[in-house]
Amino acid sequence: MKTEQTEKLQKVLARSGHGSRREIEAKISAGRIRVNGKVAHLGERVGPGADVRIDGHKVEVKTEEEVPCRVIVYHKPEGELVTRKDPEGRPTVYESLPYLKSSRWIAIGRLDINTSGLLLFTTDGELANRLMHPKYEVEREYAVRVFGEVNDAMVQRLRQGVMLDDGMAKFTRVKRQGGEGLNRWFHVSLTEGRNRQVRRMWESQGLMVNRLIRIRMGEQLLPKGLVQGGWMDLDLNAVNYLRSLAELPKLESAPVLTSEDKERQLKRARRANRGRRRS
Structure with missing residues (x-):
């Protein structure tokens, strides 16, 4: 008889783009997540096909094979907050990131409002969680x-x-x-x-x-030519380097970026930055 594969709820939801593992754990502790009609508990394991709801809304739970691991580097300006919404209406980093249809960006670490520079975002909650953990000493x-x-x-x-x-x-x-x-x-x-x-x-x-x-x-530098407020996809080698730091298996495929692709992303970032300054 085949045993159904299960994983920890917070790991599955983080991987599926519903927040970092820490954010998911806070929601579980607050009783905001239900699994198959029952209030979830920390450490609960779920299998394929589980009915998972956050604040009453059914959410999509994805397997590892269904979640593409995408990582971008963002040049954070001073004055932006690393939060999804600010009660005072101040600008946030998420307002400048590319749109995602079926997942969401998770910040790998934070920078305070007065700090600028390199900030990494990923669609993979497990990668973000590990790279932020002191155990890996990035x-x-x-x-x-x-x-x-x-x-x-x-x-x-x-x-x-x-x-x-x-x-x-x-x-x-x-x-x-x-x-x-x-x-x-x-x-x-x-x-x-x-x-x-x-x-x-x-x-x-x-x-x-x-x-x-x-x-x-780690070895990932703030790219030369990436203006403040601009972002750029990391290629397969760079993504796999970060995954190796986090002791995660390498990917066989990821967005392939040519030098022309990178130059187009830099030009787009420069145009967006000029538009922000004029507004």
Whole structure:
């Protein structure tokens, strides 16, 4: 007799584009999800054909084979929030992303409103969940402009570790990048993504960060020529690199991007950026 394959509810819904695994778990805990007519519980497993409803609305549950893994890189400007809706009506990153018909974009990590730079989005909730998990130690690199006198002792402390209100934190690398007067640029790297962590680490030394730009996640760089507010699809090699970081199987196929495709996406981003500035 063949046993029906089941998976955890939060994993299935995240993969199907109904939110990150953390968002789904919060909805389950709040009693907002029902499976086959009963209120779901954390850790519940579902099989193909399960009747799953969120807030009373039936949702589509997809198998791994039915969900194409698409990843885009977005150049986030300052002033945008990484949230789907803002009660105050401030702009969000999701307003600039390409339309999806049967799934939705999930942010791989966050940047605060005053931070710009590289932000990755995917249609694969499991990939997003793993890349955000501290277990996988995905290195992030930032260009930081610091206001104040920075001496070697401060840099050494930031490399060795400083105590913040949520525990010890350290940079894996700190490299001076020049600057003028009391405004100095540094490139710093770390493998965590705690709230405002880079800013708080410099503040622990009595210094202020007045510009913060994420320029790299793992080996994925912010593409040259990608203007603020622009996005670009990652090709199969880049997607599989991210999947390898998350210990997920490689894909056999994904959107094939030629150099002409990439140039068209860059041109589209530049046009959209000019339109935003005029409006």
